[in-house]
Amino acid sequence: MTDPALPPPEPVKIGIVSISDRASSGVYEDKGLPALQDWLVRALHNPIEFVPRLIADEQQTISDTLVALVDAGCSLVLTTGGTGPAPRDVTPEATLAIAHKEMPGFGEQMRSISLRFVPTAILSRQVAVVRSQSLIINLPGQPKAIAETLEGARAADGSLLAAGIFAAVPYCIDLIGGPYLETREAVCKAFRPKTAQRPLRD
Numbered sequence: 543m544t545d546p547a548l549p550p551p552e553p554v555k556i557g558i559v560s561i562s563d564r565a566s567s568g569v570y571e572d573k574g575l576p577a578l579q580d581w582l583v584r585a586l587h588n589p590i591e592f593v594p595r596l597i598a599d600e601q602q603t604i605s606d607t608l609v610a611l612v613d614a615g616c617s618l619v620l621t622t623g624g625t626g627p628a629p630r631d632v633t634p635e636a637t638l639a640i641a642h643k644e645m646p647g648f649g650e651q652m653r654s655i656s657l658r659f660v661p662t663a664i665l666s667r668q669v670a671v672v673r674s675q676s677l678i679i680n681l682p683g684q685p686k687a688i689a690e691t692l693e694g695a696r697a698a699d700g701s702l703l704a705a706g707i708f709a710a711v712p713y714c715i716d717l718i719g720g721p722y723l724e725t726r727e728a729v730c731k732a733f734r735p736k737t738a739q740r741p742l743r744d
């Protein structure tokens with residue numbers, strides 16, 4: 543049971559960016575932004591202000607969009623799409639171009655989790671970086687890959703086979719000076735060292 547004396551969760555601004563030539567030009571319906579939004583609402587207790595962007599696979603547009611979202615105060619920016627090897631897949635290059643620090647563990651863990659779902663997981667060149675007080679993470683373009691990489695792989699009984707990368711996101715955001723993110727344990731159990739933990743909400 544949640545202690546009623548707990549202060550309310552801090553608000554957080556999150557940028558969500560769907561990068562797809564076809565979705566951004568109307569060839570197909572964008573499923574990236576709804577998938578990102580749905581998962582984050584399920585996973586977090588914090589009130590979220592989403593800043594959504596649907597853009598084409600153009601390196602400069604992607605970099606400019608990421609910088610604008612960071613400047614607008616997004617503590618977290620999640621992108622989906624454009625991480626593969628095709629000529630128009632330039633999301634990692636656009637992300638690294640505006641990085642202050644690279645965070646290689648996120649990409650490594652996402653590829654490792656994703657190999658439990660598809661052998662082509664190794665084709666994703668996804669990266670994560672810190673820019674100012676914002677963590678930016680690339681996710682693959684397949685809409686189902688969003689929950690897979692954020693939440694992890696589960697056995698039929700619901701137990702975790704591989705931890706999703708979101709478990710490490712709240713503490714990373716603590717360390718770069720952002721709001722205290724509180725996750726719903728049924729979706730994602732955030733890990734923080736004991737000294738950084740506040741009372742759990744559920």
Ligand SMILES: Nc1ncnc2c1ncn2[C@@H]1O[C@H](COP(=O)(O)OP(=O)(O)OP(=O)(O)O)[C@@H](O)[C@H]1O
Pocket residue numbers: 560561562563564565570571572573574575599623624625626628631682683684685
């Ligand atoms: N925003 C999206 N909405 C719905 N489905 C998507 C989206 N992005 C990707 N997909 C699906 O995932 C597949 C792989 O994504 P990928 O990012 O490689 O797309 P793509 O082949 O480069 O084309 P595009 O950039 O035009 O979406 C796509 O072929 C499509 O079926």
Ligand SMILES: Nc1nc2c(c(=O)[nH]1)N[C@H]1C(S)=C(S)[C@@H](COP(=O)(O)O)O[C@H]1N2
Pocket residue numbers: 622623624625626627631655656659660662663664665666667681682683684686687688690691
């Ligand atoms: N979890 C997960 N990861 C995944 C996939 C997937 O379906 N699920 N698709 C893979 C495929 S087929 C490709 S080509 C790469 C790059 O995808 P992108 O260009 O859409 O970002 O992500 C890979 N990673």
